[in-house]
Structure formats: structure tokens, C-alpha cells
Amino acid sequence: MDKTGLVILLLLALSTLSWSVTRKYTYFMMQKNWQEAQSYCRENSGDLATFESEEEWERGKQVFEITPGAYVWIGMYSDNRAWKWSIDNTSLYGEDGNTQLGVWFDLEIKNHIGKQICVEITSGTLHIQPCGELLRSVCYDEPNNTYIPVTVPMTWSSAQSYCREKYTDLTSMKTQQEKEEILKVTNESTWWIGLSAHLWNWSDRSNVSIMKWFGTEPNGGDSQHYSQIGWADAYCSDKMGFICSVTVIKLLKVELQFEASLDLTDPSVQEDVRNEMEKHLRVNGIHEEFTLRWRKHPTRKVSEKKGEP
Structure with a gap:
């Protein structure tokens, strides 16, 4: 079996797998200005909330109990x-x-x-x-x-x-x-x-792919808060509750099957496998940042290596 045979088998295996990168949102009622809220989120392994898709926006709206006139800080700011x-x-x-x-x-x-x-x-x-x-x-x-x-x-x-x-x-x-x-x-x-x-940016430097301004907003503030209606700007010194987000990345494991004649200790073979896996992930709509590496099982032979993103 040559390298091409391994690649065909690998692509068939990947076609049934999925990838998931999402955000977990948490609402905090404590009153802080924007910089204080940002620091609090970062100290707890996250950042002020980012929304890069309609699905994230819909989930973000559900994490706090809204009352008339209530607003919370999110991670968008102007500088x-x-x-x-x-x-x-x-x-x-x-x-x-x-x-x-x-x-x-x-x-x-x-x-x-x-x-x-x-x-x-x-x-x-x-x-x-x-x-x-x-x-x-x-x-x-x-x-x-x-x-x-x-x-x-x-x-x-x-x-x-x-x-x-x-x-x-x-x-x-x-x-x-x-x-x-x-x-x-x-x-x-x-x-x-x-x-x-680029006046409006996310605190965690994510891509600004959606905006949910409501009414005549923005109208004069330097950072952004929102209600379930939409986004509005406000002065960073204002105090209000806030939402933190933490990026959740799920790992994808792929076990390769191959004939004994294939030498996976060959660096060129390993590189071919990594390149094909990366191309297949991109083609199938997985555009998030990821890393591909070889993992050697401590109780198995080299020829029984696993590839793990």
C-alpha cells in the first residue's frame, strides 16, 4: 500500500466526523465599568462576550434575565x-x-x-x-x-x-x-x-462578522452594551452587569488503519498525512484554527500511531 492508498482511507474516515468550536456565556450581575468587567472576565480564563454568528447572538441573549431598561457590557469597544x-x-x-x-x-x-x-x-x-x-x-x-x-x-x-x-x-x-x-x-x-x-473591535480580537445595533445606535459612547433588543454604545466609566465568554474547543481524534508495509516513522509520510487531513477539514467547512500532530501511544508500536488534532 502506498501513500495514496493511505490518503483515500483517511478521507473516507474523516467524512463521517464533525468539529465543534463554540463559546460558553456567563452573566454576572455585579456592577462594574467596562475595563473592570474586562479584567474580571480575563482573570477567569475568558473575556468580555464576543458574538461572531447569529447562533452565538441568540444563545448570548438567553443567559440573563432581562427587565425593562436593563443593560449589560459585552466585549465590543471603539478606540x-x-x-x-x-x-x-x-x-x-x-x-x-x-x-x-x-x-x-x-x-x-x-x-x-x-x-x-x-x-x-x-x-x-x-x-x-x-x-x-x-x-x-x-x-x-x-x-x-x-x-x-x-x-x-x-x-x-x-x-x-x-x-x-x-x-x-x-x-x-x-x-x-x-x-x-x-x-x-x-x-x-x-x-x-x-x-x-476599524473603529469597532472585539476585546478578544475576534473577527467582527455581525453587528446588532438597534434604533439610532451608536450615538456617542466608546464601548458597547446590549439588551435582548440589540446593541448600544455607552461610556466606559458607566457601571452595569456584564457577560463573559469562554471559547470551548472540542478535539477531534482520528484512528488510521493501514497495511504493515507503510512506514509511519518516515517524516515525509507523516507530513503527507497532516497536509491531507488539514485540506479535508478546510473543504468540509472547518475553518477554525487547529493544530495537527502525531501522538505515540506509550504501550503500542510506532506503526500503531494515532493522529490527533
């Missing part, structure tokens, strides 16, 4: 330090919360429900826009110290890719002189510049 310049990945705001750029720099940041927001300039004034809008853009060419207007409308990400391919990057606007140079090559139309932010 001005998320504003980054594309050209060098530096932050717009310092630790003190100021831009340190002077009164000439005027950016009105309104609350936004999306995962990412970007900045455009119109007649010298900066505004936030959904990054998927099709706008003109201004590239910067560092070797020649020039600003290049691109009149073909693009999304912000496409404009960034175009500027990086053809020149240096989307332009920054860190000085009044830079602003004046940008105004020389733009008209009254709307133009992308290289400033954007």
Missing part, C-alpha cells in the same frame, strides 16, 4: 487609536487623545455602524465615508515628492492598492503644507486620502 495612516501605519491620535496636528486639521468623526470607515477630502474639509464608496483618490509618490490625482472612481481599498502598485501609497495629510499640495491637484470633487479605521 480613536484605531485611526491609521496607510502610508506608514502610524496612528492619527496620540495616547492623550489628540492629533497634535493643529487647528488646520479638521476631521469630524461621527458614530458609524460599519466595521471600517475611511476618510475623503472635499475642498479642504475631511469627512468619513463607508470605504466601499466609489471616489477619486490622491496618491503620493515619495521618490519624486509629488501628489497624483487619480480620477477613476474606486473603493478605498482599491485606491490603496492602485497607489501602492503605481506610486508609494494613498497620500497622508500630516502637515498644513501637505494639505496645500493636495488642494493644488484636486477640485471640488470628493477624493480618498490614506486614512482609515
Whole structure:
């Protein structure tokens, strides 16, 4: 039996197995501000609650008894330090919360429900826009110290890719002189510049895949709480109950059957098995992070190894 025969047998075995990665939610009635609640959850092997799917959101709503007007902290928060310049990945705001750029720099940041927001300039004034809008853009060419207007409308990400391919990057606007140079090559139309932010993030750094704002939210706070109706923002200093979440990962064991002629002590065979297992898991919808390794049973021969994720 060769390596191919082993792979076919392995795929048949995996086709009947399942994988489970989920979160366990716990509600705490004690009154804490957002940072205190975050610390409490982390001290107990978790974090403030994260919801990455509709199913998790539905389960999260069921963990506490809701009364009219009751709210709890979850793990989503907004941070001005998320504003980054594309050209060098530096932050717009310092630790003190100021831009340190002077009164000439005027950016009105309104609350936004999306995962990412970007900045455009119109007649010298900066505004936030959904990054998927099709706008003109201004590239910067560092070797020649020039600003290049691109009149073909693009999304912000496409404009960034175009500027990086053809020149240096989307332009920054860190000085009044830079602003004046940008105004020389733009008209009254709307133009992308290289400033954007992922304003809303999960405390445990999970992907922001769903948002459940209700009414006119968000409307001015810097962290997020929710009721069974939906999400709202609030100031981090407010005190309320909170929900912690702990990631629960179930291991998947696979026992291989093979002919005695196959040498599982061969590193190349082991690598082939690991690669095929990983590909099969991905194809069958298992996209969570996982690790594949060999485990040698203490009472069995090497040829009777087990593979375990």
C-alpha cells in the first residue's frame, strides 16, 4: 500500500466526523465599568462576550434575565487609536487623545455602524465615508515628492492598492503644507486620502462578522452594551452587569488503519498525512484554527500511531 492508498482511507474516515468550536456565556450581575468587567472576565480564563454568528447572538441573549431598561457590557469597544495612516501605519491620535496636528486639521468623526470607515477630502474639509464608496483618490509618490490625482472612481481599498502598485501609497495629510499640495491637484470633487479605521473591535480580537445595533445606535459612547433588543454604545466609566465568554474547543481524534508495509516513522509520510487531513477539514467547512500532530501511544508500536488534532 502506498501513500495514496493511505490518503483515500483517511478521507473516507474523516467524512463521517464533525468539529465543534463554540463559546460558553456567563452573566454576572455585579456592577462594574467596562475595563473592570474586562479584567474580571480575563482573570477567569475568558473575556468580555464576543458574538461572531447569529447562533452565538441568540444563545448570548438567553443567559440573563432581562427587565425593562436593563443593560449589560459585552466585549465590543471603539478606540480613536484605531485611526491609521496607510502610508506608514502610524496612528492619527496620540495616547492623550489628540492629533497634535493643529487647528488646520479638521476631521469630524461621527458614530458609524460599519466595521471600517475611511476618510475623503472635499475642498479642504475631511469627512468619513463607508470605504466601499466609489471616489477619486490622491496618491503620493515619495521618490519624486509629488501628489497624483487619480480620477477613476474606486473603493478605498482599491485606491490603496492602485497607489501602492503605481506610486508609494494613498497620500497622508500630516502637515498644513501637505494639505496645500493636495488642494493644488484636486477640485471640488470628493477624493480618498490614506486614512482609515476599524473603529469597532472585539476585546478578544475576534473577527467582527455581525453587528446588532438597534434604533439610532451608536450615538456617542466608546464601548458597547446590549439588551435582548440589540446593541448600544455607552461610556466606559458607566457601571452595569456584564457577560463573559469562554471559547470551548472540542478535539477531534482520528484512528488510521493501514497495511504493515507503510512506514509511519518516515517524516515525509507523516507530513503527507497532516497536509491531507488539514485540506479535508478546510473543504468540509472547518475553518477554525487547529493544530495537527502525531501522538505515540506509550504501550503500542510506532506503526500503531494515532493522529490527533
